Amino acid sequence: MESNQKNERFYSPPKPYSNPYLAGIGLGLVLLLTFIIMGRGLGASGAFSSTLAAIVNSIDTEFAHNNAFYKSYLEDNTNPLKDWLVFEVLGVLFGGFISGILAGRVKYSIERGPNFTDKKRLLFAFLGGSLMGIGAKLARGCTSGQALSGGALLNFGSWAFMLSVFAGAYMLAYFLRRQWR
Amino acid sequence: MMAPFYKFDLFSEEFSFIIAFIIGIGFGFFLERAGFGSAKKLTSQFYFTDMAVFKVMFTAIVTAMIGVYYLSLIGFLDYNLIYRNDTFLVPQIVGGLILGFGFIIGGYCPGTSLVAASTGKLDAIFFLLGVIAGTFGLSLIFSAIEPFYYSTAMGKLNLSDVLHIPYGIVIFFVVLMALGGFIAAEWVEKRLASKNVEVKDEKN
Amino acid sequence: MKKINLSTNNKLAIIALISGFFAIFFNTPYESNKAIINVDELALNIIDSNNIIAPIQLAEWLIQGKVDFRLIDVRDEKQYEDYFITGAENIPLTKIKTSELLRNEKILIYSDDELKTAQSWLLLKTLGYKNILMLKGGIDNWKKSIIFPIISDSKNQEKLIEISKHFGGTPLVGATSEIAVSRELPKTNLPKVQPPPSSGEKKGKPKREGC
Numbered sequence: 001m002e003s004n005q006k007n008e009r010f011y012s013p014p015k016p017y018s019n020p021y022l023a024g025i026g027l028g029l030v031l032l033l034t035f036i037i038m039g040r041g042l043g044a045s046g047a048f049s050s051t052l053a054a055i056v057n058s059i060d061t062e063f064a065h066n067n068a069f070y071k072s073y074l075e076d077n078t079n080p081l082k083d084w085l086v087f088e089v090l091g092v093l094f095g096g097f098i099s100g101i102l103a104g105r106v107k108y109s110i111e112r113g114p115n116f117t118d119k120k121r122l123l124f125a126f127l128g129g130s131l132m133g134i135g136a137k138l139a140r141g142c143t144s145g146q147a148l149s150g151g152a153l154l155n156f157g158s159w160a161f162m163l164s165v166f167a168g169a170y171m172l173a174y175f176l177r178r179q180w181r
Numbered sequence: 182m183m184a185p186f187y188k189f190d191l192f193s194e195e196f197s198f199i200i201a202f203i204i205g206i207g208f209g210f211f212l213e214r215a216g217f218g219s220a221k222k223l224t225s226q227f228y229f230t231d232m233a234v235f236k237v238m239f240t241a242i243v244t245a246m247i248g249v250y251y252l253s254l255i256g257f258l259d260y261n262l263i264y265r266n267d268t269f270l271v272p273q274i275v276g277g278l279i280l281g282f283g284f285i286i287g288g289y290c291p292g293t294s295l296v297a298a299s300t301g302k303l304d305a306i307f308f309l310l311g312v313i314a315g316t317f318g319l320s321l322i323f324s325a326i327e328p329f330y331y332s333t334a335m336g337k338l339n340l341s342d343v344l345h346i347p348y349g350i351v352i353f354f355v356v357l358m359a360l361g362g363f364i365a366a367e368w369v370e371k372r373l374a375s376k377n378v379e380v381k382d383e384k385n
Numbered sequence: 386m387k388k389i390n391l392s393t394n395n396k397l398a399i400i401a402l403i404s405g406f407f408a409i410f411f412n413t414p415y416e417s418n419k420a421i422i423n424v425d426e427l428a429l430n431i432i433d434s435n436n437i438i439a440p441i442q443l444a445e446w447l448i449q450g451k452v453d454f455r456l457i458d459v460r461d462e463k464q465y466e467d468y469f470i471t472g473a474e475n476i477p478l479t480k481i482k483t484s485e486l487l488r489n490e491k492i493l494i495y496s497d498d499e500l501k502t503a504q505s506w507l508l509l510k511t512l513g514y515k516n517i518l519m520l521k522g523g524i525d526n527w528k529k530s531i532i533f534p535i536i537s538d539s540k541n542q543e544k545l546i547e548i549s550k551h552f553g554g555t556p557l558v559g560a561t562s563e564i565a566v567s568r569e570l571p572k573t574n575l576p577k578v579q580p581p582p583s584s585g586e587k588k589g590k591p592k593r594e595g596c
Contacts, residue, residue, distance in 0.1 A: 154339040
């Protein structure tokens with residue numbers, strides 16, 4: 001008990017999260033602004049592909065240019081990192097950090113349920129990320145690019161994608177409850 | 182018509198990168214505000230204890246959808262100039278399922294993992310590395326799955342084309358659906374919360 | 386009157402419901418065929434003859450490998466298949482509205498003849514394309530002056546012969562100007578042009594707009 005009080009003197013407790021509807025409106029206005037200014041939506045996974053293309057290209061240029069996957073990132077001979085999404089993602093990192101600092105939520109931690117080990121959690125995070133990379137490529141986008149941006153434009157493919165994301169996650173949720181609960 | 186500004190040449194590509202960074206800040210800020218920097222908060226969606234993912238996502242979709250619609254109506258924004266992904270139905274459904282699996286196993290999606298990583302979550306950094314590794318793995322077998330990747334191409338297609346309903350009516354239905362969903366989400370949350378209280382009481 | 390207290394969430398829900406409801410009564414925005422013209426700007430653009438490019442100029446650009454513009458053939462698909470200028474992409478006029486051409490790109494268009502090219506130019510201008518150039522005389526003029534040029538004095542026009550041959554043309558050396566006026570363009574021996582290597586991927590298009 002005493003140590004807890006000590007901590008509170010040095011760290012103000014994290015503020016509660018915003019009203020989800022207000023945060024959603026904020027997010028929607030950012031998306032709308034992106035449509036108005038750029039004529040495109042938000043994204044995230046595309047920046048990872050660009051980064052990967054840049055890494056692979058710097059390690060083995062020949063391999064990268066012969067691979068159908070990287071070709072589209074390299075064919076115009078500019079650096080794949082010179083991409084709108086890459087800059088946007090840097091902004092996301094920064095914006096998340098600002099909000100976290102303001103609300104006292106920046107803290108080193110590993111998110112997991114009480115009955116799950118850190119090692120296993122990190123392994124699962126990596127595995128989940130890998131699946132996400134594969135899925136996002138197949139679907140031509142992730143939750144930000146397809147579900148959010150495409151959803152707001154009433155894209156048929158985006159809505160089909162959105163439903164299957166929720167379906168996929170609910171299907172496995174029961175088996176993974178120990179990781180989170 | 183004067184928007185989208187970029188497609189009317191109001192600024193250069195280089196300047197668009199500065200805009201990208203600023204927009205990214207807004208995006209990341211609201212993701213963090215909503216609590217999407219926490220895998221526990223995100224995955225609570227799938228245990229019905231906290232439906233914030235659904236609430237935030239659909240509020241954002243409805244806000245942007247209505248904004249785009251009315252701005253197009255008054256002739257400010259040219260809807261045709263906004264980039265829309267082509268539909269490749271089957272790969273997108275399969276990709277969505279895999280992404281959903283990745284979501285519940287890894288706890289994040291690419292955008293939210295960035296916010297989580299910047300607020301100090303080590304698991305989010307592992308998740309990010311996983312995304313790059315997974316994409317790299319896919320690139321190795323990409324030529325083999327290319328036929329599947331390009332299958333069921335349907336071009337640019339929106340819900341109003343598919344359902345043969347005017348765009349405005351689709352908007353109304355989406356709003357109704359979202360509001361109905363919000364009411365249901367609040368109800369489920371309240372019910373589970375009262376249940377949890379009961380369980381705690383019994384323990385005490 | 387009884388005062389009704391609404392929570393923020395309820396107010397937001399009502400706003401959403403109202404804006405969603407009124408959407409029923411309006412048009413589908415993306416079906417709109419209307420275009421807004423800035424008359425003054427358009428008038429100045431019409432007076433300005435810098436947006437008319439002579440075939441020989443285009444030929445030189447193509448040989449130099451100039452890539453800061455997109456060459457667009459706005460005739461229909463069949464005409465395009467028969468013959469097109471090397472490097473041209475085909476976007477028929479009826480499909481311009483839904484094409485992915487950017488408003489800020491430098492675009493050089495051509496159609497059959499001078500009149501149709503100019504009409505197409507005007508249509509693109511009204512659609513808000515800022516930087517549209519047109520090929521003087523359309524593809525007919527291209528054929529006349531590049532593919533089958535009349536060359537009366539071969540000594541002074543070696544360069545033209547070279548350019549013509551570059552595009553697979555057959556310069557008519559030594560022909561008189563009377564023939565030039567009355568001649569029919571040979572239709573059968575138009576050079577075969579290889580379609581652009583990746584007709585789907587355009588050079589000027591911003592790469593990867595998706596997520």
